[in-house]
Amino acid sequence: MATKKKEDLKDLFAEYPNLYKTASDDEIDACMSFAEDYKSFLDISKTEREFVKNAIEACESVGFVDIETKKTLKSGDKVYSSIRGKGLVMAVVGKKNTGFNILGAHIDSPRLDLKPCPVYEEDETCYFKTHYYGGIKKYQWTTIPLAVHGVVYTKDGKAHEIEVGEKDDDPIFYITDLLPHLADEQMKKTPRDFISGEDLNVVIGGMPVKNSKKGDKDIFKANILKYLNDNYGITEKDFVSGEIEIVPAFKARDVGFDRAYIAAYGHDDKVCAYPALMALLDQERPEKTCVTMLTDKEEIGSYSNSGAQSVLYENFLMELFSKQTGKAFDLLSYRKFISSSKMLSTDVSNAYDPKYASVSDRKNTAYMSHGIKIEKYVGARGKSGTNEANGDFVAEIIKVFNDNSVSWQTGELGKVDAGGGGTISAYMAKHGMEVIDCGVPVWSMHAPYEVISKIDLYSTYLAYKSFIENI
Ligand code: MN
Ligand code: MN
Secondary structure, eight states, rough: OOOOOOOOOOSSSSOOOOOOHHHHHHHHHHHHHHHHHHHHHHHHHSSHHHHHHHHHHHHTTTTEEEEGGOOOOOOOOOOEEETTTEEEEEEESSSOOSOOEEEEEOOOOOEEEEEEEEEEEEEEEEEEEEEEESOOOOGGGSSSSSEEEEEEEESSOOEEEEESOOSSTOOBBBOOOGGGGGGGGHHHGGGGGTSSGGGGEEEOOOOOOOTTOOOOOOOHHHHHHHHEEEEHOOOGGGGGGGGEEEOOOOOOEESSTTTTEEETTTTHHHHHHHHHHHHTTSSSSSSOOOEEEEEEEETTOSSTTTTTTTTHHHHHHHHHHHHHTTTTOOHHHHHHHHHHHHHEEEEEEEEOOGGGGGGGOOSSBBOOSSEEEEOOEEEEEETTTTOOOHHHHHHHHHHHHHTTOOOOOOOOOTTTOOOEEEHHHHHTTTTHHHHHEEOEEEEEEESSSEEEHHHHHHHHHHHHHHHHHOO
């Protein structure tokens, strides 16, 4: 049987144009206003804990409740579960008892964590020792303003939250670098060795404790420990239980005279987590049950009980299934149900950068401002470690996007053998559901200050919304 032929030759070609070229004034306004909300949310959500706290606040304000408080669930019910305060999973119950429509992002970002015994003084300066978290270029973390965010637990179990470096009159923290005048030896090194992991030590003070006597040791350290005790009620030993993150003190800012882009810390992956959250909050009575998962520890392999490999996320899905169907839980029924679910693994990818063109195949890369990127597979070398989405599912996604006028593009993460990466998609695909990676292209990914395009952010929000409402 002959299939229908295209009338015009140009219809045979794939084109993924820059969306700013054709966007109407109304579309630009909508994308600029979405970007303002995103920036405000990002500035108060630099760590996974802060993101969870703010996301719970946002979802409770539109009627979400902890799933534990519900015996059964009916269409329109909105529930969530905090995953140890560092991950979050939320759902709006649909009219049909079929598989879930899931959006899954991660909310941890590369950073410097404190070591368990972090405070020391050397030659009259006091420092925090750190252990970097996730894949970073270490030299990028020197000579930038840093903030301290996190929590320390004292032995009575009480949490002591610390956040310093964000307010305009707060002090910031700092990792020094060598002056160029004396950097001859350093500049001969490869960038990997400009500064070692052990040398990522953060300046936190430079005054001795008051009333110290001649011969007293560690008087600079004593001054900082006293400050921490006076202000947070903690002692040096309490850092053992600490989860203190050193993050850039930058706020999200527009980039360019025309404000086309946003620079911020932690776009990876909050630039997907935020639209995934917003798309869910838009739902009132969806056809199918819609779920947004915000996971922790993706940057270090999705391990720990707050990472995507943890059963805690699956427990929520099981509870949701069980309370929605109202029947006694049966594992095989659940497995069949969950394998009929569909998911967008909503994570960022690299955007083609003309300054570093050699790492990308220009015919198979995402471009800044060309819309959300559909990525059939990620991985490294011969697609190692990836979840590869099934072709029929890819076609289904494209149809939903096209039917809802969502602009999208596609590509790989760099040239073959140039490197690679992974996302949470593989951990969700093992439950049998259809999963595809789909998110925002980023410049300078994993740098302390990353860049995205506002129109890609908005196209991603529209894409996630169209997916959970229509797939
Ligand atoms: Mn990511
Ligand atoms: Mn990442």
